[in-house]
Amino acid sequence: MWPLLWTALRTYAPYVTFPVAFVVGAVGYNLEWFIRGTPKPQEEEKSIFEQREERKLQEQAGTDGTQVLSLKEKLEFTPKAALNRNRPEKS
Structure with a gap:
């Protein structure tokens, strides 16, 4: 009888363990x-x-939103392209 019981439990283990769990x-x-x-x-x-x-809004609260840098001022600080480094600069 025991081998029959163990075989049945082994066969139907997922159906028994899920409801118990x-x-x-x-x-x-x-x-x-x-x-x-x-x-x-x-x-x-x-x-x-x-x-x-929120931090960005607090930082901008004391400044005037209409006073921004022009595009030329921003471009002065950007590095030159790697491919144009060896070309002579035009004055």
Whole structure:
């Protein structure tokens, strides 16, 4: 009789273990919730993106948005292209 029982358990193991695991998990979840009590409402943390956007807005708050650098001023600080380094510069 024992070999027949072990063969049946081995064959139908997934059908037996899933409901058992489900019940054990549900009991454990509810037991833990009962022991800990109701969770306190937590303040949501802001994402890194939201923190960055707020910081950028605060930095821009004291400046005038209409005063920007011209394109020529920005181009003076950019490095020259690698392919144009050996060409003589035109004056």
